[in-house]
Amino acid sequence: MLIFNKEIMRKIKYIYIVLVSTLFITACDNDLDQLPPKGLEATALNDYTPVLNAAYHYHTGVATPQLVMGDFRADNMLMQEPPFTAFDLYNSELAGLDLVEQFFRPYYSNLYKSILSANIVIENSSSSTQVAEAKFLRALSYFKLVVVFGDVTVNLSASPSTSDLSILVRQPAANVYDNVIIPDLQGAIQGLNNSDLSSGRATQIAARAFLGKVYLYRGNFTNAATELSAVINNATGAGVTLESNFSDVVTDGNSEVIFATIRSTSVADLYSATEFPGWFDGSDTKSLLPLDSRLTDAFDASSASGGATDLRKVLTVDTANSKGVKYTGGLEQDFIEMRLTDVILMYAEALNENGSAATTVLPLLDDIRTRAGLNSLTGTATTQAAVRTAIQTERRLELAFEGHRWFDLVRTGTVNTEMGQTIDPNYYIFPIPNSEILASDGVITQNAGY
Amino acid sequence: MSKNKFIKQISTCLFLLASLFAYSQQKVTGKVTDSTGGIPEVTIQIKGTSTGTTSDFDGNYTITTKKAGDILIFSYLGFKTQEIAVNGQSTINVTLVEDSSQLDEIVVVGYGTRKKSHLTGAIAKVGGAEVAAIQVARVDEALAGKLSGVRIQNQSAEPGADPKVQIRAASSLSGDSGPLIVVDGYPISGNLATVNPNDIESLEVLKDAASAAIYGSRGANGVILVTTKKGKSGQLTFNYNTFTSSSNKYIKDIEMLKTASEWAADLQTDAYDTSFTDPALLQYRLDAYANAPDVVSMEDYIFKTGNTVSHDFSVSGGSENLKAYASLGYLDVEGIGIGQSFERYNGRVNIDANLNDKFKVGLSMNGFYSHQESMPWEMRDLLRAYSISPIYHTAASIAFVQALDQERQRLFDTGTFTGNNFGRTFDQDYRGIGLDPTSIYDLQPGDVAHDWQYGRNQNGIGGTGDAGVASKFDNSRRYNKTYFANMSSYLQYNIVEGLDIKTVFGADLNNRTNYYYRGILSDGRQRSTATDLDIDEIKTSTVLSETTLNYAKVFADKHDVAAVVGVEFQNTYIKGMVSRGSNVPQGLPLNYSFFNTSDVVTQEVDETRSRRSIFGRINYAYDDKYLVSASVRRDGDSRFGANERYAVFPAVSLGWNLHKEDFWEPFSEKVSAFKLRVSTGSLGTESFLGSYDALSILGTAQTAFGTGFLIPQNVANQDLTWQTNIETNFGVDLGFINNRFRLSVDYYTSDVEDMLLEQSVSEVLGTPSIILNRGDVQSSGVELELSAGIIQKADFNWSMNANLSTVKTEITSLGALDELPRQIYGGPSGRGPEFRNYVGGELGEMWGYEVVGEVESIYLADPSRAIGNGTGRAYVVDQNNDGQITYEDDYVKLGSANPDFYWGLSSNMSYKDFDFSMQFQGSQGAEVYNIDPIYWKSEFGRGLTPNFDANSDGIADANGLHYEQTRNAHGAGIQDASYIALRNLTIGYTIKSDITNKIGLNSVRIYGAATNLLYIMGSDYTSFNPEGVETGNSGYAGPTTYGYQEGASPIVRSFTLGLNVNF
Secondary structure, rough: OEEEEEEHHHHHHHHHHHHHHHHHHHHHOOOOOOOOOOOOOHHOOOOOHHHHHHEEEEHOOOOHHHHHHHHHHOOOOOOOOOOOHHHOHHHHHHHHHHHHHHHHHHHHHHHHHHHHHHHHHHHHHHOHHHHHHHHHHHHHHHHHHHHHOOHHHHHHHOOOOOOHHHHOOEEEEHHHHHHHHHHHHHHHHHHOOOOOHHHOOHHHHOOOOOOOOHHHHHOOOOHHHHHHHHHHHHHHHOOOOOOOHHHOOOOEEEOOOOEOOOOOOOOOOOOOOOOHHHHOOOOOOOOOOOOOOOHHHHHHHHHHOOOOOOOHHHHHEEEOOOOOOOOOHHOOOEEEEEEEHHHHHHHHHHHHHEEEEEEEEHHHHHHHHHOOOOOOOOOOOHHHHHHHHHHHHHHEEEEHOOOOOHHHHHOOOHHHHHHHOOHHHHHHOOOOOHHHHHHHHOOOOOOOOO | OOHHHHHHHHHHHHHHHHHHHHHHHHHHEEEEEOOOEEOOOOEEEEOOOOOOOOOOOEEEEEEOOOOOOEEEEEEEEOOOEEEEEEOOEEOOOEEEOOOOOOOOOOOEEEEEEEEEHHHHHHHEEEEEHHHHHOOOOOOOHHOOOOOOOEEEEEEOOOOOOEEEEEEOOOOOOOOOOOOEEEEEEEEEEOHHOOOOHHHEEEEEOOOHHHHHHHHHHHHOEEEEEEEEEEOOOOEEEEEEEEEEEEEEEEEOOOOOOHHHHHHHHHHOOOOOOOOOOOOHHHHHHHHHHOOOOOOOOHHHEEEOOEEEEEEEEEHHHOOOOOOEEEEEEEEEOOEEEOOOEEEEEEEEEEEEEEEOOOOOEEEEEEEEEEEEEEOOOOOOOOOOOEEOOOOOOOOHHHHHHHHHHHHHHHHHHHOOOOHHHHHHOHHOOOOOOOOOOOOOOOOOOOEEEEEEHOOOOOOOOOOOOOOHHHHHOOOOEEEEEEEEEEEEEEEEEEEEEEEEEEEEEEEEEEEEEEEEEEOOOHOOOHHHHHHHEHHHHHHHEEEEEEEEEEEEEEEEOOOEEEEEEEEHHHEEEEEEEEEEEEEEOOOOOOOHHHHHHEEEEEEEEEEEEEEEEEEEEEEEOOOOOOEEEEEEEEEEEEEEEEOOOOEEEEEEEEEEEHHOHHHHHHOOOOOEEEEEEEEEEEEOOOOOOOOOOOEEEEEEEEEEEEEEEEEOOOOOOOOOOOEEEEEEEEEEEEEEEEOEEEEEEEEEEEEOOOEEEEEEEHHOOOOOEEEEOOOOOEEEEEEEEEEEEEEOOOOOOEEEEEEEEEEEEEEEEOEEEEEEEEEEEHHOOOOOOOEEEEEOOOOEEEEEEEEEEHHHHHHHHHHHOOOOOOOOOEEEOOOOOOOOOHHHEEEEEEEOOOOOEEEEEEEEEOOOEEEEEEEEEEEEEOOOOOOOOHHHHOOOOOOOOOOOOOOOOEEOOOOOOOOOOOOOOOOHEEEEEEOOEEEEEEEEEEOOOHHHOOOOEEEEEEEEEEEEEEEEOOOOOOOOOOOOOOOOOOOOOOOHOOOOEEEOOOOEEEEEEEEEEOO
């Protein structure tokens, strides 16, 4: 029976006050709307510079796969231990899990993240320079994607739909070139100047050089020649000149660099396995003696026909230890994506394909030949086909280990002749990471043959 | 005159009558005892009245009866009530006998207690003594096999490792389903590791929705309620427990792991065809394998005997108004693998006090410190090293490698060996940078032995270019330290009879440090980039405040009502620092200040989660026969999207005690208990969600141009919300022959909706996965519990308990998808089974080609090339007989890690002063993908003999079967993970009390025990621990990718000697 008594009521009241106040003490900071005190929420962004920096940064995760694909797939370097030997086999084994996880998937995912970062800047930034830089990076990323994978998914949105799978359908490579890469590079050319060349940021001359390269890959030699000659003409003004010694052509910040992806010991890059200098100098157990003897033979042939020892040989390969020695920068070594020598070689090729005479084309390569301690090529070839071969040979020796060889063979249609075997064209491009096919429920398809 | 006389007569009569009454008011005193002595607090009541008293410390009591023939009722929990009539005695001494029927046992339920007979849910209970009787380091291990529906699995048998605890079915697709642990009413952040088994009074497991619903959003995985010992009033009692054990790995020797000489012997049998190898080369290798001196096998080096020591001391005592319990414990476990150890200190103080008649107050403090050292290198990788050398060179082994190199040179120079490989000296394969001897001619005894010193397998018998085992061990370390403290206090006020208000306030702090170091010498190439110094320091603290109003009253002896209403606020704070260092400077102390600034990346962790809840429950029992219980809880949590923060979780359950019905009278002798119960409820879980998963948080990184904002790992989702689990349980509890035999059968179904999934998405979106609520999983299972008091005599007692549980889970919906993206989860280079999760299938099904056997070793073209080589290929079945082995047509379901059923059986015997108990436990029907054999046999596609498949059509010529490489998602890795284990066998002897009393001790018991005395594994299982499952590799996504095993720490067998002393 409850006894209503003043004494007890007072006690009850007192108790309740004490208990309720303890409740409130703790309820005070019990807020269900929590934001991370030390993190930044995406909707709170107002300065897009760091996003643009990230767009550049993602390319550090792309460098090693690109270089390995370009040289180990071709006749410059060899893998020795399975399953990596699939690089030199040209069958479906290339789609093996180890290779996908170590090369193709990082390549793919870092490029798409760079594209997404670029999209965010393009859609939101108020600075036209930033937008132009972002366009350059987006075009560069899509170019790297189509060259390796063929048809690819195109995403131009900063916040793509997470539920609509139809946006993931792979677009034909030709469309990607025409609708994305070329327009973006043209936009970049308009919006950029050449003031940031030494810092590693995108410049007008870089955009031009890549546009020329893209036209070359597309087979549009006239436009290629136009852009590339503009680069050559503007080079000195922009501060780009040929290095006088071959030993300096891939060092950090050398004078002929037009665009490079910066790597340094003070910045953690986005690739976690063996980096490209280690692959070329035989540091990875999967290929301790990576040098393909055919490259050595090519250098020897060059020396034989060039009138003196090709100086580039000893600076590129170490035949006694069967490895490459071109990269000396170790962890600091930048990935040189475009240098003046490459532009000159591409220009010569474009002119030749357009029908220019050998006498016009071959002298363009004189500086390169002299630097290599060799005679000029002028007079050694007269037909378009012979000049073509001469230029390709020069490209191979000059740009060895810079990720060009395989892609040059594919675009010039000389894979079978140079590799000395018949290779199914399905294997000219690389397999799409299987996780993409599974995650998109098959909307993203695999390349034929894999 | 007659009137006066009449009055006189009446008054005399009355007076006489009164004096009769007066004489019948009897003052009775006496003592209530049991077999050990006086029992305090026994209730003595005069039957039919409300007059009563309780006995004091020594069991003495005094009571005054009203009339002659009054009956005194003596009752005390756990003892048979006695009724004694008072007929003039002034002293009545009573001896109470223990009541084993346990019908009115009190069971702890959420926020209160219930009589066992009034329970309507599925709750399993284990007594503290049972838990402490098994000499394990942690409470959850002790539960293995004791309770139906509770599955304890040693995912890693490392000392100090957390076992996986799963109550009933997994309630999450993407998070691990550990239950909520509530210690003395406080939900702790952490697991059962912090509770000392010797501190436990009782442990209840709330299995079904209706019981766990009061815990709302954390109850979906079940709730384990731990009640720790409290003081008892009376004399101070002390308790000391100690034991020491010696442990070894259970499996003596794996046949697959061979030493060089064993391999040389094998090569000369019919099992291998060495005819394709150049005879001179073959002889060179055979001689080298057979003669390699001082070989130490990897198994012998890595595994050893481990010793364990445990000390535990507790004090309990109190007075009428103050009760206290305190304990201290110490445990030191040396693992059976080198580098493994676990050390733990813990302490507890529980104080309960009655401030006055109405106020109760209590304080509970628990502290815990543990230090676990793990094997710093993956066991799988260590065991695959070649056993061709001693661990550190001896003079003999140095001479041997030098001689071998010279022999190779001689054979090369004479043209016997052709090919450039043979021209390479062993020294040419040195890949380091000079931090240790670069030439075999510079070796000194005591230097670490490396494989390259024996030649790589082209020109010698060495294996990989990896660093030698000693280099890996001596230059790596992995440990973690945990400091845990929990404090909770309560204040309870009795407002009126039956109505209490209680407020609990508590906090806990869990400070964990994880340390990992790998030095330059552990890498075969001595690359600075392969070094690591990683230190994580995370402090998780929670603050809880809870206020409940409890009402319990029995009306008119028939209506038993209990109700509770409460509010709860809890905040969790996670703060810490995660540091990752690489390029560890060689030769300097391990301190980040010696690193290059760019080599140290630190990330701060600072998260807050908050939750608030309101809940209520009402229980009603009519005449102990008809039982109803209903509860509801509303929770809000900051982790969810802004649109979906709150959810309501109701539950209801009913029960019927048939045995109390009148119509049951004739059966009640045989069937003494018969209860039917049904319950249904809804629970929520936030599963694996992080604090800010509903938001898009940018990652940051240093770039060449300054700070960069990386693409967020997650896409913001305002609608991210709870998973809801609706569970229904049907149960029958039967008791036979006065409850000497008991049987419980439960059948439950559970339906989880709005499952939180880490859905794989295309990386075009910038992230490999996003979190969504999508999907529906249904589970069902049957649980049987049987207990039997087989023999119950005065000095011989034998009882047995058995339980069996089945769980079946099926995915019934995945939103718009038919199937979750298939995922290969496994080890290095993504080698593992393909996990498929699709509508209509189980969770985490493993798919691959069906393997019917390994390609025989006779088809190895060059078996002498490497030790322990297998062919690396297996025969597979062409499922649709189309002559081709294709992914689409020939992949089949190989199994899953979910067992068909799991069971436990225990037997407890006592004869006079001896006690003997056994605990069996087992699991049947689970499979595991064991990758160890694939690495141990270096199965990387070695060449096969030309006669194996002459036309290279993928079909073996000898038997017409298709074959494939074993390393890609194949059935070759699937092995049976079933087992039967004799988890514990204990024999104890309690020294006679008259002897021990002489030296002032109440009781002393010595015992001997064995853990895992017998452990029977599946016939095709080839590693050390069938229960092992790897969940730490990247890409692990919870139950959808559960079932891969690599290098699981071995099952341990121990022999223990222990002592329990009470004084």
